[in-house]
Each structure stands twice: as C-alpha cells, then as structure tokens.
Amino acid sequence: MSDKPRILVTRRHLAEIEARLQRDYDIVLNEDDHIMTASEIIGAADGVDALFICVTEPLSEKTINALPNSVQAILTLSVGTDHIDLAAAEKRRLAVLTTPDAVTAATAEIGMLLLLGAARRAPESGRYLRAGKWQTWSPTQFVGVEITGRPLGIFGMGRIGRTVAERARGFEMKVHYRNRNRLAPDLEGSAVYFNDLGEFLAASEFLILCAPSTPETKGLLNAETIAQLPDGAIVVNIARGDLVDDAALIAALKSGKIAAAGLDVFNGEPANIDRRYFRLPNVFAVPHIGSAARQARTAMGMMLLDGFEALRAGQPASNRVV
Ligand code: DGY
Numbered sequence: 001m002s003d004k005p006r007i008l009v010t011r012r013h014l015a016e017i018e019a020r021l022q023r024d025y026d027i028v029l030n031e032d033d034h035i036m037t038a039s040e041i042i043g044a045a046d047g048v049d050a051l052f053i054c055v056t057e058p059l060s061e062k063t064i065n066a067l068p069n070s071v072q073a074i075l076t077l078s079v080g081t082d083h084i085d086l087a088a089a090e091k092r093r094l095a096v097l098t099t100p101d102a103v104t105a106a107t108a109e110i111g112m113l114l115l116l117g118a119a120r121r122a123p124e125s126g127r128y129l130r131a132g133k134w135q136t137w138s139p140t141q142f143v144g145v146e147i148t149g150r151p152l153g154i155f156g157m158g159r160i161g162r163t164v165a166e167r168a169r170g171f172e173m174k175v176h177y178r179n180r181n182r183l184a185p186d187l188e189g190s191a192v193y194f195n196d197l198g199e200f201l202a203a204s205e206f207l208i209l210c211a212p213s214t215p216e217t218k219g220l221l222n223a224e225t226i227a228q229l230p231d232g233a234i235v236v237n238i239a240r241g242d243l244v245d246d247a248a249l250i251a252a253l254k255s256g257k258i259a260a261a262g263l264d265v266f267n268g269e270p271a272n273i274d275r276r277y278f279r280l281p282n283v284f285a286v287p288h289i290g291s292a293a294r295q296a297r298t299a300m301g302m303m304l305l306d307g308f309e310a311l312r313a314g315q316p317a318s319n320r321v322v
Pocket of ligand 1: 078081
C-alpha cells in the first residue's frame with residue numbers, strides 16, 4: 001500500500017491536473033468519466049483521504065454521513081457549493097475546499113459573450129447563415145441593440161460580478177448593482193448600489209445574474225420581478241439555473257418583454273432543462289461553460305491540490321469554506 005494520500009477522483013481532468021494527481025497521490029480514478037451515483041462514491045471512498053469532485057456529484061447530508069471515516073476533505077472543482085450540504089460536512093468535520101479566483105476571469109468572459117451574443121442576435125444569425133438562407137445583405141436584417149453606453153444591472157457583486165463590471169466599463173456601460181451588502185468604496189468603484197430591488201430592476205436594461213444559489217436568491221427572476229424590468233430588457237445568467245423561474249422567463253421571451261436571454265446555467269441541467277428555451281430564436285444558450293477555459297480549469301485543480309497540501313501540513317487553506 002502506498003504512503004501517498006489517497007484521493008477518489010470522480011471525473012477526468014485536464015492532463016496537467018491528472019499528471020499531478022498521478023505523481024503525488026494514490027488515486028482512485030473514475031476512468032470512463034461516467035457520473036457516479038452516491039452509492040458508488042461511498043463504496044469507492046473506502047480508505048480514501050479526500051474526494052475530488054465536481055458540480056456533477058451532489059453530496060447530500062445522507063451521502064456525507066455515509067462516507068467512510070477515512071475521508072477528511074472534499075475538494076470541489078467549483079466556486080459554487082450548492083451541490084454540497086456544507087452543514088453536514090461541517091458536522092462531520094470534513095474540510096471543504098473550492099476554487100475562488102480561479103474561475104473569475106473565465107466566467108466573466110462568458111458573461112460578456114452572452115451579453116454581446118444575446119444583444120446582437122449571434123445565435124439566430126449564425127444559424128441562418130449555416131442553413132444557407134443568407135441571400136443578400138439587408139439594412140433591416142438581424143438588427144440587435146448595442147451594449148455600449150447602456151445601463152447594466154449586476155445582481156451579485158462578488159468576484160465574478162465585479163470582474164463583469166470591469167469588463168463592462170470597457171464598453172462604457174453604466175454599471176449598477178444589488179448585493180447582500182453594499183461594497184466598500186475601493187471594491188465598488190463607479191458602480192451604483194441599489195438598496196431597493198424594484199428600483200434596481202427598473203434601471204436594468206441589461207441584467208446579469210452573478211449571485212450564488214442561496215435560499216434568498218432562488219427564483220429571483222420570476223413573473224413579478226420580470227415585470228419590473230424595462231420593456232425589451234436583455235437578461236444573462238452565469239450563476240445557477242435556480243435563480244430563474246423558467247416558465248416566467250420563457251413567457252417573457254415569447255412576448256418580447258425580454259428581448260433576449262443569454263444562459264450558461266439551467267434548472268435541471270443537463271438532462272432536464274426546459275427544452276422550450278431551445279425553440280426560442282432569442283435565446284443564446286451554452287452548456288455551463290463559464291469556467292471552461294484551459295487556464296481556469298488548470299488553476300482550479302491546482303488550487304484544490306495546493307489547499308489540500310496546506311491542510312495536510314497543518315496550515316490554513318485560503319480556499320477552505322468549511
Ligand atoms: C463553479 O465554479 O461553480 C462552476 O459553476 C462549475 O465549476
């Protein structure tokens with residue numbers, strides 16, 4: 001038996017990450033990258049020191065309580081923790097490490113891509129071109145709206161929200177935000193804080209959701225809040241699907257109340273997404289690729305292993321959430 005720490009790795013990773021895992025750890029690797037069930041995870045965790053998981057492996061209280069005693073830490077390749085029952089982990093004295101910072105730039109880039117693509121009708125015009133339908137240039141074809149100089153409401157002004165704000169300023173957008181708390185002046189910059197949700201929404205010609213999924217943010221975008229947006233608003237979600245009430249958003253996209261949406265995350269993803277989104281021409285949808293950039297995914301894995309090594313050395317890990 002190896003004296004290296006043993007880690008259960010539930011998914012396949014970029015080569016640099018797997019090389020470090022192979023070099024420094026005794027790993028139990030899910031070779032074929034299938035989605036492991038809770039009971040498979042519990043079984044495969046026998047004798048392991050840590051689980052190296054992703055958002056694809058929900059760890060409920062029941063699963064956490066059934067993990068073998070050898071497990072000391074959960075390393076999740078995500079900044080979001082809504083797939084883990086943190087209270088249960090804390091109760092079992094399991095450390096939970098995440099990937100703050102590593103995902104920030106990549107996710108903000110997807111936010112800008114969706115904002116631009118939704119505003120300028122990128123998916124719709126691209127499909128038209130590929131279908132061989134393009135006959136002539138036309139002054140009235142695929143006319144979208146400029147984002148330059150327009151008001152952008154950022155819901156959730158954490159690292160990702162603030163980075164979106166910086167990128168949006170490059171487009172001269174007028175940034176305002178909602179957050180659990182108003183930011184300190186050095187973090188707030190020129191962004192305008194709205195204490196009142198209704199006033200925030202009414203000012204959000206463009207709205208981007210960047211907040212984590214919590215009991216307070218779930219269902220934030222619903223029929224009532226959509227009604228408070230300006231007519232023809234453009235909405236982007238790079239947070240979590242459950243911030244949105246799908247039926248309300250789909251109805252608003254059909255009526256034109258919302259002109260277009262850019263969506264990276266969905267309720268029920270991947271198998272049970274409301275497929276009505278895919279029939280709407282004004283939806284720019286991508287499959288949860290916010291952090292899917294080589295730099296980000298490498299940094300995420302390295303950050304988890306650095307944190308785990310710090311813990312093993314009895315040091316604090318800056319990416320420890322529990
Ligand atoms: C995150 O970091 O939470 C992403 O949504 C997935 O890794």
